[in-house]
Amino acid sequence: MNTDSLRDRWVFIDFWSTTCGPCIEEFPNLKKLYxxxxxxxxxxIAVVDERRGASLQELMRKHELPWPTLKMGTGTTMEGYDIYSYPTTVLIDPKGKIVRKDIRGEELNNVFQDLQLLQ
Incomplete structure (x- = not known):
């Protein structure tokens, strides 16, 4: 993925871990919204902490996740991102400003609808 392709676009980042039950439970809603x-x-974009005993590739295949996924090192804290637990989501506006954090489920759908980001 080239960061130039993200200019002037909204970016939704889903930080999750391969052993995080609530993260995996959110996949159907994210796929529907996507x-x-x-x-x-x-x-x-997904940023994933792959933990022992849970394969990222296996989860992506099983849940058919269509968006780009970046595998990060292990650990709950991701330096520079202020990520201290999973799941954590971030919505960035086209100017690069974080406008919402930790939105999931119906609230996430409502935010996308309010911002007129749906087809």
């Missing part, structure tokens, strides 16, 4: 967003205006 299927309705205007992909010319919004990019989804």
């Amino acid at each position: 299927g309705t967003v205007d992909k010319s205006r919004v990019e989804f």
Whole structure:
């Protein structure tokens, strides 16, 4: 993924761990939302902490996750991102400013609808 492709676009980042039950439970909602967003205006990215005993590739295959996924080192704290627990989500506006954090489920759907980011 090239960061130039993210300019002037909304970016939704989902930080999750391969052993995080609530993270994995959110996949169906994220997939449904991803299927309705205007992909010319919004990019989804996953940043994953792969833990022992849970394969990232296996989870991605099983849940058919279509968005780009970046594998990070292990550990709950991700320096520079202020991530201290999973799941953590971040919505960044086209100017690069974080506008929402930790939104999931129906609230996430409502935010995308309010911002007119759905097709």
